[in-house]
Amino acid sequence: MVSCGTRCSLKGTPFATPETVDIHPQAAPELASLAARLGEIEIAMLTTESAAGVLHSRPLRTLQMDAEGALWFMTTISSPKIGEIDEHRRVSLSYCRPVSETYVWACGITQILRDEAKARELWTPALRPWLAGGIDDPEVVLLKVTVEEAEYWDTQRRAVLPLYRAAHRSEHARIQNPPPSP
Helix, strand or coil, X not given: CCCCCCCCCCCCCHHHCXXXXXXXXXXXXXXXXXXXXXXXXXXXXXXXXXXXXXXXXEEEECCEECCCCCEEEEEECCCHHHHHHHHCCEEEEEEEEHHHCEEEEEEEEEEEECCHHHHHHHCCHHHCCCCCCHHHCCCEEEEEEEEEEEEEEECCXXXXXXXXXXXXXXXXXXXXXCCCCX
């Protein structure tokens, strides 16, 4: 365990790369507030549940919030989180940026996709520490989280407030491949 005292330097780590999330204009106005809060918080803590009911959290770089409000990540198909997602499709995402007092939680349904064009669109060198083989590695898959609920901590009111709640919940296929090109 590393003690950081009052300040923790990320210099020299994969988390040190200053990047922002690729936020698209939101089709649904109710997602705009979530998008505004996530724009400068590129690292999420993704929480999954194992078959035994144990919760596991790990950092993942959020690559994009698309126009429909889905959050996009990259990982490897052999990652333990993929097995946990197979058991429980619903995941939790926590975002934190203390310097601006921004604290956001979201949950949603996952989809694992293989889409070369989307992977090339999302690729960033900041992923190389985790995906050393790059996007051409057959292990690399996209993880899409369709947000169902989101909340944030309002520091002035000292309360958790809702940001978004989907009208319906749905399940998605485990792995989807894009349709073949004509």
